[in-house]
Amino acid sequence: MKSTSSYHPQAPYVLGVDVGGTKLATVLATRTGQILHKVRLPTEADKGPQFGVARLISMLNRNMAETGVTPDEVIGIGVACGSPMDTARGIILGPPNLQSWNPVPIVARLEAEFGLYAQLENDANAGALAEWLFGAGKGMHNVVYMTMGTGIGGGLILDGRLYRGANGNAGEVGHMRVVLQGGPLCGCGKRGCLEAFCSGPSIARRTRKALRQSPNSAILERAGHVDQVTAEHLFAAARQGDALALHLVDETARYMGVGLANIIQVLNPEVIVLGTIATEQGGFFLDRVRRVVRAESWPQISEVVQILPSPLGEQVGDYGAISVILQNVAREADSDRPL
């Protein structure tokens, strides 16, 4: 923990900033995680990072002004954003959906503006912290968090703290290979990654490919045209009992289940929290994944792991941002305990 005069570990409030490609959000919350005030505005990425950072500063000022909170009542400011980034120096390095923000020394800008300690973390790690402090991983020591949206990202809480790895790239669970050779090309440049089978766009692509061979499916009725097919159309048709859709959902669950089984064989966690598609589809999808995981991992490992949808859902961004700061509070409280 950085020790500066601007870090107020005993203060009652915390600020959080969620920087996305299309929207910016800032929240003010209590130190126990109750969100009291939120501001949300479009990023307007085309206007550049100067505009965006100025907008964030005014949003944070609104968070405080409209609740009557002053900076000296705030522990610090947590910032979550997509990778790549330099977390040690607090610099955003042009994530895929916000490429003009490169470099943006967001931590230095916020610390200078508010005189408050700030910390930057990638959004997958922030999500893992959020699920551990406030979501499905609450009270547990070993939590794997996985998003299942445009991409498959992940974050790891191991032995009660965020695990970043040698240079901050731990938790890239979406880029494990689930087939030995070949497989579809992934956005990352590799082939056969879990993400190349199970992200939203990958599910849609696999569905479109299948429909071109077997167009007689309720999926097409929902989507109208094969080019319009999304993962949502697939799941809706599967719930209706459409045979092709059910086959594709089972196949998706197989890829996910094998990927999760490999993770739990190595990490033996208490919980895997799945966000986005897995949260939206709930038991209809997760029960299929759970069956594969049980068949593909040792009983003594699979019997202690829960596979749960994210209870935070779309709020994971807000909770993630504040958790970047609150993880330190949790850890300090922990180290105060007698051994």
Added chain:
Amino acid sequence: MKSTSSYHPQAPYVLGVDVGGTKLATVLATRTGQILHKVRLPTEADKGPQFGVARLISMLNRNMAETGVTPDEVIGIGVACGSPMDTARGIILGPPNLQSWNPVPIVARLEAEFGLYAQLENDANAGALAEWLFGAGKGMHNVVYMTMGTGIGGGLILDGRLYRGANGNAGEVGHMRVVLQGGPLCGCGKRGCLEAFCSGPSIARRTRKALRQSPNSAILERAGHVDQVTAEHLFAAARQGDALALHLVDETARYMGVGLANIIQVLNPEVIVLGTIATEQGGFFLDRVRRVVRAESWPQISEVVQILPSPLGEQVGDYGAISVILQNVAREADSDRPL
């Protein structure tokens, strides 16, 4: 850390016990890991655990008597053995090669006998600790250790401490699935595990299968008969340039490389230390594995990870046993540092 009067954290020596199916070894070492005295005797598993434990006690007495060291000069006794076990209670629960030792409360027996703190750990975790404290992972924070012998076991040092997972089963890297469906049956009951392709017996089985289809190979000349073929025959023939042998070595490196790439994509370690076959075969095999890992993982992850043979080799058992105790000494020294 258990706090008993029999634990001597400042003492100059440490004792280690390595319990194997065919041999027992006990060592006395300095607290910095210099092994001063070793006793090695057959386990004689058929004589049962009472005999074996009595033998261990007499071996430990010899370690001390022949060096003139007394129990109050010993930090504690580290014990390494195969799983399953109850590490918290210090009980051996009949590992595959020592099934009659079930249950053996080895920690209670040694503590009662010597009045010294004792701690039990599975041999893969002990090996990881040994490589971290004394081998290829020295000075690093994130170390993956993998054996590649009769089975493929593993242990993880993450953020500078042994990571055990929710119930002590973390690090079972040999039982990740490397093919999506099917694959050879593994000793663990699953199919398609890394171990089912790359353990010594699995390599031999794959080689024998290939030889039945293409018997015109230098492998057969070395082994004499297809039923006698071992992994060593395969590697020796490959070094000679035999085409089938080279193909099988490349295939083995592909399985290992994909498995390692998946591990580093999730854990982003500084080093993977490979024991047994990988140590024996050195660069001839490891360079092939390294090429696969580089092709199958992100540059920012693969460029920070070294893939190294175990420098401890057959001594990993001795170093592992003392490391079970010395990990605590290392951690206490670490926590004495100002934050």
